[in-house]
Structure formats: C-alpha cells, structure tokens
Amino acid sequence: KLIYTDEEGRILVEITDNNLKKLLVAIYAPNKKQEFYKKLHEKIVELEYDNICLLGDFNAVVDTKLDYKTQKLNKKSRETLPKSFFKMVEEFRIRDIWREMNSKGRQYTFYSNRHFPWLRIDMIWMSLEIISNIQEINIEASTWADHNPIWVK
Numbered sequence: 375k376l377i378y379t380d381e382e383g384r385i386l387v388e389i390t391d392n393n394l395k396k397l398l399v400a401i402y403a404p405n406k407k408q409e410f411y412k413k414l415h416e417k418i419v420e421l422e423y424d425n426i427c428l429l430g431d432f433n434a435v436v437d438t439k440l441d442y443k444t445q446k447l448n449k450k451s452r453e454t455l456p457k458s459f460f461k462m463v464e465e466f467r468i469r470d471i472w473r474e475m476n477s478k479g480r481q482y483t484f485y486s487n488r489h490f491p492w493l494r495i496d497m498i499w500m501s502l503e504i505i506s507n508i509q510e511i512n513i514e515a516s517t518w519a520d521h522n523p524i525w526v527k
Contacts, residue, residue: 375387375388377397377421378417382402382404383400383402384399384400384401384402384430385398385399385400386398386399386400386417386421387400388423394425394503395423395425396423396425396426396427396501396504397418397421397423397425397426397427398427398429399414399418399426399427399428399429399430400429400430401414401428401429401430401431401432402430402431402433403430403431403432403433403434404433405433407433407434407455407456407458407459408456408457408458409458411455411456411458411459411462412458414462415458415461415462415465418462418466419465424501424503425501425503425504426466426468426499426500426501426504427498427499427500427501427504428468428498428499428500429497429498429499429524430496430497431484431495431496431521432455432459432495432496432497433453433495434453434454434455434456434495435453435454435455435493435494435495436454436455436470436473436494436497437454437473438454440473440478440479440480440494441480441482441493441494441495442491442492442493442494443480443482443491443492443493444491444492463499466501467501467502468499468500468501468502469499469500469502469505470497470498470499471498471499471500471505471508471511471526472494472497472498472511472513472524474505475508475510475511476511481494481513482494482513482522483495483496483497483513483521483522483524484496484520484521484522485520486520487520494513496521496522496524497524498511498524498526508526508527509527510526510527511524511525511526511527512524512525
C-alpha cells in the first residue's frame with residue numbers, strides 16, 4: 375500500500391508478508407541532512423510501524439575509516455550522517471545490514487570521477503526482526519552508473 379511519494383523519488387510503502395506489516399522507506403537524502411532526518415523520524419513515528427526497512431542514497435557515510443577511500447594525498451574530510459539520523463536508528467532499532475554482515479569489509483557503492491573518492495553512501499537499514507530473515511547482502515559492480523546496486527536475499 376502506497377503511503378507517501380514525492381518528486382525526488384522518495385517513497386513510503388506498507389508491505390505485508392506472513393501477516394507481518396513492514397514499512398519500506400526509499401530515500402534520496404539531500405545535502406542538508408539534519409532537518410531531513412528529523413522530518414523522516416517524525417513521519418515514521420506518526421505511522422507507528424515496528425518493522426522498518428530504510429534504503430537508498432544517504433549522501434553521507436557512517437564510518438569514514440571503513441566507508442570512504444581516496445587516492446588523493448590531501449584526503450578531504452568526508453561528511454558523516456547527522457546526529458538526527460543516529461537518534462532515529464537508535465529509537466527504531468534499525469541496523470545497517472551490510473555492515474552487520476561485513477563488520478570490517480571495505481566495499482563501496484559510489485565513485486566520483488570528479489573528486490576520485492570511493493564511498494559507501496547507498497545503504498539498507500532494517501529492523502532486527504527483518505534482519506533475522508536475511509541470508510545474504512551484496513554490493514555489485516556497475517560499469518554504466520556512478521552508484522553500485524545492492525541486493526539482499
């Protein structure tokens with residue numbers, strides 16, 4: 375069931391699987407993220423879902439040591455996700471699936487020809503109950519786009 379959509383491609387959908395209602399939230403985070411995540415947090419609270427899957431382009435990394443790589447000598451500091459995002463993560467008890475299954479792995483979802491960094495900014499975050507059903511997650515290589523696809527099984 376479609377709950378919300380906007381012109382930026384963000385979408386909230388309710389999915390029922392095995393009598394379990396889940397909220398699927400596909401996002402594209404803007405550069406000014408703090409306010410975006412506050413509003414998203416409020417919307418999810420308002421909808422009252424226990425099982426949440428949040429996925430998309432977060433436009434920032436979680437861990438600059440594991441999720442960011444560059445060949446430049448003067449490594450530019452990379453923006454991490456804002457406090458409002460981590461507050462939401464804590465309240466909804468959602469986890470970064472790829473990082474859960476690859477605790478020290480270094481694989482990237484985005485490459486910029488202009489600035490030459492590799493970043494893991496495309497992610498899938500899920501509630502613990504949903505994660506227990508995930509067998510595998512993988513980041514595939516892309517030869518035709520600057521973002522790499524992620525899939526779960």
